[in-house]
Amino acid sequence: MKIAQIAPLAERVPPKLYGGTERIVSYLTEELVRQGHDVTLFASGDSLTKAKLVPCSEVALRLNAAVSDPIPHLAAMIEEVRRHAQEFDVLHFHIEFLHFPLIRDFADRTVTTLHGRLDLPDLQPFYRAFPEIPVVSISNDQRQPMPPVNWRGTVYHGLDENVLPFTEKPHSGYLAFLGRISPEKGADRAIEIADRVGMRLKIAAKVDTQDKCYWQTVIEPMVASHPNVEYMGEIDEREKADFLGNAAAMLFPIDWPEPFGLVMIESMACGTPVLAFRCGSAPEVIDDGVSGILVDTMPEAIEKLEAVLSLDRRKVRGAFERRFTAERMTQDYLEIYRNLPGVCRQAAAAHAPEEESIALKVAW
Incomplete structure (x- = not known):
């Protein structure tokens, strides 16, 4: 054609x-x-x-x-x-x-x-x-x-299938947040989750012009006041493979009707399980209990994170290969x-x- x-x-x-x-x-x-x-x-x-x-x-x-x-x-x-x-x-x-x-x-x-x-x-x-x-x-x-x-x-x-390789044994134990800094994407939730469970959080995200005020007044002060949180800015494809592949889990704490959420399947391609809030497309993308776990509230997210960390990374990658x-x-x-x-x-x-x-x- x-x-x-x-x-x-x-x-x-x-x-x-x-x-x-x-x-x-x-x-x-x-x-x-x-x-x-x-x-x-x-x-x-x-x-x-x-x-x-x-x-x-x-x-x-x-x-x-x-x-x-x-x-x-x-x-x-x-x-x-x-x-x-x-x-x-x-x-x-x-x-x-x-x-x-x-x-x-x-x-x-x-x-x-x-x-x-x-x-x-x-x-x-x-x-x-x-x-x-x-x-x-x-x-x-x-x-x-x-x-x-x-x-x-x-x-x-x-x-x-080859752009983000599978990582069976990540060498770092941090949580990852990838994408864009905006109220609906939930970077503030990600910081709170990491703080409550006592884990490091790495944030790789861009800040659009319309979101600069939100970054300066909400997220940047939170990053500055939490020593376990590292803001990395935007990253390219090569950096993304390392960033997602070596994460223990990816946080997707959205608060809006996400049309798809590409970062979820990018994480799955690396074998990294996803903790996602049950909004928009997340229930269609995540095989609950296989490639990640879906939650509805912050207390549930904090409670279920341990279960996310215990998911089989090979099965996470397998879900990606079957569907995405x-x-x-x-x-x-x-x-x-x-x-x-x-x-x-x-x-x-x-x-x-x-x-x-x-x-x-x-x-x-």
Whole structure:
């Protein structure tokens, strides 16, 4: 198949540091290429891929100090995609909803994976206005706030099996917190859990501009007042393998409807069990008692941490290999692609001359 992947421009594909959506786009794109498909990636110009790259910005927008508003750059990318739309069997968008008004003429050959939270009230009127656009969720829980739309499936994220190697015996006994510093991600809860159980906590996370006040007024003072807590900032993929692989457990103390939670399966890939609060997608991602343990309250988290630490790391890795590989994710998306109405019509049209020729031969 000739497939276009349309990535966000905030980070390169794959991202140098933080960037869950761009990371997933990379794993999907490279696996599609590996399986023999003709793939074109619309992304920032510093992206790294075996697909054909169409650069839609010079570098990732977050790294470009001259960029203050990403919308014009995204709009220009969408126009570039629209001009080349007829060259592809399938166009797969990962940029939420900005493109919806411009793809109606070929929407039946598109799918849009919704990577973000969908419970914001302002989204409701927009999705009601575009009920026909094919969309994919990254967890079943993510769908709950949505009006009726054209769901084509739920596809859980997947990782390259080799990117985060299994660590059977971590050489350090710390707890890990990975991701982003924001109220809903629960870094404050992670610090309290580590303090209550008397364990070290390492925090590897970025601080977005909108969360700087929260960092300065809440988390930074907590880090400063707890000698067992170390803040490491953002880390890259190589550092992540060591950071997660040598952790005794990963804390995922969220307080919001998490659409997926990529850090959970990254931890599982390393064999590191997860203590997760039962919010959003966590019950779909964590095999409770196998790859981690789900809790509802802080007292329960503190009580259950010992059980998390005793989980078999080989079984944690096994849960990842069964459910969350890039190959499985790619097969799920290919099935969705093949069942899109526009793709089905193309396939039927391609077979029609052959069938007509056979019928004429038989009649003759």
